[in-house]
Amino acid sequence: xxxxxxxxxxxxxxxxxxxxxxxxxxxxxxxxxxxxxxxxxxxxxxxxxxxxxxxxxxxxxxxxxxxxxxxxxxxxxxxxxxxxxxxxxxxxxxxxxxxxxxxxxxxxxxxxxxxxxxxxxxxxxxxxxxxxxxxxxxxxxxxxxxxxxxxxxxxxxxxxxxxxxxxxxxxxxxxxxxxxxxxxxxxxxxxxxxxxxxxxxxxxxxxxxxxxxxxxxxxxxxxxxxxxxxxxxxxxxxxxxxxxxxxxxxxxxxxxxxxxxxxxxxxxxxxxxxxxxxxxxxxxxxxxxxxxxxxxxxxxxxxxxxxxxxxxxxxxxxxxxxxxxxxxxxxxxxxxxxxxxxxxxxxxxxxxxxxxxxxxxxxxxxxxxxxxxxxxxxxxxxxxxxxxxxxxxxxxxxxxxxxxxxxxxxxxxxxxxxxxxxxxxxxxxxxxxxxxxxxxxxxxxxxxxxxxxxxxxxxxxxxxxxxxxxxxxxxxxxxxxxxxxxxxxxxxxxxxxxxxxxxxxxxxxxxxxxxxxxxxxxxxxxxxxxxxxxxxxxxxxxxxxxxxxxxxxxxxxxxxxxxxxxxxxxxxxxxxxxxxxxxxxxxxxxxxxxxxxxxxxxxxxxxxxxxxxxxxxxxxxxxxxxxxxxxxxxx
Numbered sequence: 362x363x364x365x366x367x368x369x370x371x372x373x374x375x376x377x378x379x380x381x382x383x384x385x386x387x388x389x390x391x392x393x394x395x396x397x398x399x400x401x402x403x404x405x406x407x408x409x410x411x412x413x414x415x416x417x418x419x420x421x422x423x424x425x426x427x428x429x430x431x432x433x434x435x436x437x438x439x440x441x442x443x444x445x446x447x448x449x450x451x452x453x454x455x456x457x458x459x460x461x462x463x464x465x466x467x468x469x470x471x472x473x474x475x476x477x478x479x480x481x482x483x484x485x486x487x488x489x490x491x492x493x494x495x496x497x498x499x500x501x502x503x504x505x506x507x508x509x510x511x512x513x514x515x516x517x518x519x520x521x522x523x524x525x526x527x528x529x530x531x532x533x534x535x536x537x538x539x540x541x542x543x544x545x546x547x548x549x550x551x552x553x554x555x556x557x558x559x560x561x562x563x564x565x566x567x568x569x570x571x572x573x574x575x576x577x578x579x580x581x582x583x584x585x586x587x588x589x590x591x592x593x594x595x596x597x598x599x600x601x602x603x604x605x606x607x608x609x610x611x612x613x614x615x616x617x618x619x620x621x622x623x624x625x626x627x628x629x630x631x632x633x634x635x636x637x638x639x640x641x642x643x644x645x646x647x648x649x650x651x652x653x654x655x656x657x658x659x660x661x662x663x664x665x666x667x668x669x670x671x672x673x674x675x676x677x678x679x680x681x682x683x684x685x686x687x688x689x690x691x692x693x694x695x696x697x698x699x700x701x702x703x704x705x706x707x708x709x710x711x712x713x714x715x716x717x718x719x720x721x722x723x724x725x726x727x728x729x730x731x732x733x734x735x736x737x738x739x740x741x742x743x744x745x746x747x748x749x750x751x752x753x754x755x756x757x758x759x760x761x762x763x764x765x766x767x768x769x770x771x772x773x774x775x776x777x778x779x780x781x782x783x784x785x786x787x788x789x790x791x792x793x794x795x796x797x798x799x800x801x802x803x804x805x806x807x808x809x810x811x812x813x814x815x816x817x818x819x820x821x822x823x824x825x826x827x828x829x830x831x832x833x834x835x836x837x838x839x840x841x842x843x844x845x846x847x848x849x850x851x852x853x854x855x856x857x858x859x860x861x862x863x864x865x866x867x868x869x870x871x872x873x874x875x876x877x878x879x880x881x882x883x884x885x886x887x888x889x890x891x892x893x894x895x896x897x898x899x900x901x902x903x904x905x906x907x908x909x910x911x912x913x914x915x916x917x918x919x920x921x922x923x924x925x926x927x928x929x930x931x932x933x934x935x936x937x938x939x940x941x942x943x944x945x946x947x948x949x950x951x952x953x954x955x956x957x958x959x960x961x962x963x964x965x966x967x968x969x970x971x972x973x974x975x976x977x978x979x980x981x982x983x984x985x986x987x988x989x990x991x992x993x994x995x996x
Contacts, residue, residue, distance in 0.1 A: 369653045372698065372707050376431050378652070379422045379695045385665035386419050386689065387439050394439060395447030395454035399666055400685035402676065406464035408684075413456050413468060415686025416443055420471035422692030424478040425633075425699035437482040444472075444483070445491050448498035459501040462508050464682065469502055470515045470571070473522030477578055478699060484526045496528045503531040510545070510555030511567035513538040518571060521578050539586065542568070550597030551725035558746045559759070560726035561615030565601055565627035566693055569594045573630040594631060595638035600723050601627065602639065602647070606766045607714055607736035609650030613920050614741060614764045616680055616752040618671050619688045621660060625651040626693035632706045633696050641705045642712030648697060649711055667691060671769070672921035678772050680753050720812070720832050727809050731834035738896070738949045739766040742830040742837055744814045745804040756802035761786040762830055762839060765947050767896055768856035771925065774915030783918035785857040785927045788828070788841060788941075790820050790934070793848040801828070823847065833962050833975065835948040840904075840966060840973060841941040849934040851907075856898035856947045857914060858891040859922035880926055881951075883958065884909050889928045890946065890958050897946070897954035899928045904942035904966045907932030942966040942973070 368374060389397045396412035404411055420440070427433050446452040459465055475483050487495065500523070502516045516531075517538050523530040545552045545568070547560075554563040572590035580587045604612045611624040625648045631637075632644050659673050667688035668674035700706050720731050727744035746759040754772040763786045764770055775781030782789055782798045789798035799820040806817040814830040823846030831838040839853070860880045881892045883899065889909030890899020902909070907930040919925045930943060944964055948954040964975040 369649055369656060372429070372702065375649075375652070375695065375698060376426060376429075378656075379426045379692065379698060380431070380433070381665050382667070382689070382692065383419045383423050383426075383433075383436055386415060386686070387436065388664065390416070390439060390443065391454060393446040393452055393454040394443035395452070395456065396443075397686065402669065402685055404464075404684035404687070405681045406684070409457075410464050411684030411686060413447065413465065414684055415689070416447075417468040417471050418686055418689035419692055420475045421690065422695040422698075424471075424475040424483075425696045427482060428478045428699040429701065431698070437479075440483065441486060444495060445487070448495045456498070459505050461506045462512075463505065466502055466505060466507065466512060466515050469499060470518040472499065473515075473518035473520070474574065476522035477525045480526055492526075492528070496523060499523060500529075500531070503534045507538070508555065509541055510557070511563050511571075513542050514567065514571035514575075517575065521575070525578070542572075546593070547725050549725060550593045550595070550600065557749055558727075559615070559748050560746060561759075562617065562620075562624055563615075564597070566620070566623045566690070569597055569627050570630045570693060570696075573634040573636065576636075577634050591634060591636050594627075594634070595636050598627075598631065598638040600721075600725075602714065603717060603721055603723070603730045603732070604739065604741075605647055605651065605714065606732075606739045609647075609652075609654035610766045611651060612730075612739055612741055612764055612766055613671065613769050614743075615746075615758050616748065616755075617683075617690075618758075618920065619669050619679060619683055620690040620693075621667065621671070621688060622652050622655045622691045622694045624694075626696065629694050629697035633699055639715065640712060641709035643715060645706055645709055646711040646713060648694065652694065670920075673923060675917055675920070677774065677917055678754065678920055719834055722809060722812060724809055727807060727814065729809070729812070729814060729830070729832050731832050731837070733835040734949050734953070738835065738947070740764065740835070740837070740947055742814055742832055744807040744809055744816045744830075745801060745818070747803040756800050757787075760801045760803075762788075762801075762828070763837060763856070763945070763947070765856055767949055768858065768898060768947055769919050769921030771857050771914060771918040771920070771927075774918045779852055779912045779927075779929065779931075781915050782852075783857070783912075783914040783925075783927065784852060784929075785854045785914075785919075785925075786945075788826070788839075788851060788853045790824070790826075790849050790851050793850065798852065801826070821847065824849070829973070831973070831975075835954075835957060836944055836946050836962060838964055838973065838975065839941075839943050839945060842971075843934055843939045843941065845934055845936055845939065848936060850931070851934050851941065852912075852929050852931040853900065853907075853941070853943060854912065855890075855900040855928040855945050857919045857922070857925035857927050858893055858898050859895065859919070859925050860893060861924050881955075882911060883955070884911075888930065888943075891926050891928050892951050892955055892958075894951055896949040897951065897958065898948075899946045899958055900930055901944040901946075901961055902930050902942075903944060903964055904940050904968065905930075905932055907941070940966065940968045 397415040447456040520530040520535045552568040576587040576590040729742040731740045741764045757772045771783035787800045791798045801818045804816040808815040825844045827842040829840040883890045888901035912927040912929045
């Protein structure tokens with residue numbers, strides 16, 4: 362889907378994008394209409410359920426598209442036929458009976474929301490028999506046990522849909538689910554995704570997205586809870602806005618990143634619900650800049666289907682629950698299309714992000730966020746958010762020391778050697794004589810206060826690593842104290858830097874992508890850095906016996922760039938106690954980042970006192986068990 366950079370400016374532009382994406386899926390509709398086969402890859406729930414998912418997810422775009430004034434009668438005819446056959450037990454394309462923790466429960470939400478937004482399109486034209494059939498199929502969700510996380514909203518949306526069309530619904534099931542959702546609330550606008558440590562995009566495009574819809578659908582019947590959802594969403598936005606860079610991109614972090622511009626769906630839900638936590642122009646700017654940024658990436662097939670991947674098609678970073686149709690959750694961002702043309706969201710011009718602090722501590726996601734060059738680059742230092750159900754590459758998606766809107770992050774390409782490990786923003790450890798590396802994947806202790814992050818983790822039972830992360834934008838400091846019962850090799854990476862990277866429209870020839878155009882390397886006794894057209898990253902050794910090397914990561918390991926190199930420090934770690942300290946740079950712009958690299962902040966570590974000093978302040982790091990820790994057992 363080739364588009365000009367400025368082609369996403371108006372409501373009409375967004376409507377056209379929605380039409381193209383929905384139409385692209387429906388070209389692959391099955392004979393009876395209840396399925397769409399978009400490809401031959403599969404997810405854990407199997408191809409049959411995957412084809413149902415592919416068919417239903419575009420309803421997140423179609424319902425608001427037509428609610429906002431765009432006539433799409435042919436699309437609705439296709440959906441009605443598919444729904445009729447999908448909910449008919451006698452049809453060869455029957456979607457099947459719902460089971461416990463069944464992926465099909467996830468897809469029910471789009472039906473419930475569509476029944477509310479477009480009752481006259483999806484419900485009214487059905488015969489009484491067909492209405493009974495659809496109602497009976499949807500009601501199965503009320504007898505199913507759900508995962509106690511964002512899935513709790515699915516029966517809520519279904520029952521609200523049934524209520525809206527005048528059918529019996531289960532108020533007790535709704536209340537039970539909503540009560541459990543309350544148990545996930547942390548304060549300050551933040552939820553956890555279930556009783557877990559995860560605080561990722563599911564808080565925005567699931568917990569708050571559905572909560573805001575509830576606040577609209579139930580504003581008269583449940584005013585107190587509706588008001589609570591709105592107040593929490595408004596508070597959350599004061600933190601979430603820091604996850605977005607000034608050019609539109611959002612922080613790559615956590616699972617389900619293949620949903621792409623679902624990242625901005627929260628802001629669409631805020632606008633739809635009329636929660637003006639920031640100005641209409643600011644909300645519009647965040648949404649449109651984010652979608653424009655995505656449209657510059659090669660994320661669509663020639664048939665205009667969203668691919669599995671992030672900055673480009675990439676199955677390596679996919680989850681076990683990502684089928685060919687899964688990325689269509691991106692269409693949640695189209696909720697804002699339901700607003701009428703005269704709404705302030707559409708009449709306001711795009712505004713830039715408001716003035717934001719350069720460094721901010723966010724205690725609930727255990728992050729310190731840094732903004733540099735006017736907010737064009739966002740970095741997040743993290744303490745680790747162990748996801749107990751172990752999504753694919755859990756450690757890489759949640760446990761790296763730092764994440765960046767500019768450099769993305771990498772997942773492994775294999776299990777042997779640093780090139781396959783692609784351990785950017787991590788301390789990778791292997792046993793003497795081995796070449797298989799272990800990284801931080803579960804923090805036993807963590808703390809975020811005083812403008813720094815502390816975590817403790819064990820790659821082996823007899824190896825304890827205490828890690829401190831301290832921001833000094835655009836740099837950050839890392840300190841590790843390793844107490845080891847074995848000899849180890851340690852390799853610590855800065856950010857991945859792309860080579861052979863070209864802006865959209867630039868001529869790409871084998872000669873231009875050769876060694877002379879790859880990256881500029883600056884290496885010396887103090888460390889190593891790599892610079893390319895988008896910017897540069899490097900790592901300086903301040904403590905420990907380590908040498909700099911450039912790791913050429915396996916292709917397609919980084920989420921944003923197919924080919925990257927990782928500036929890395931590598932050295933031996935003996936039995937007993939070892940201190941490691943490094944200064945890491947990540948910044949936009951080739952010449953700007955090189956100048957910054959040449960003038961690092963003054964940092965020193967006193968290993969005997971456990972004290973780190975750097976301008977303009979001194980920070981004392983002490984390994985004391987009597988401090989206030991947050992233990993993993995609390996989650």
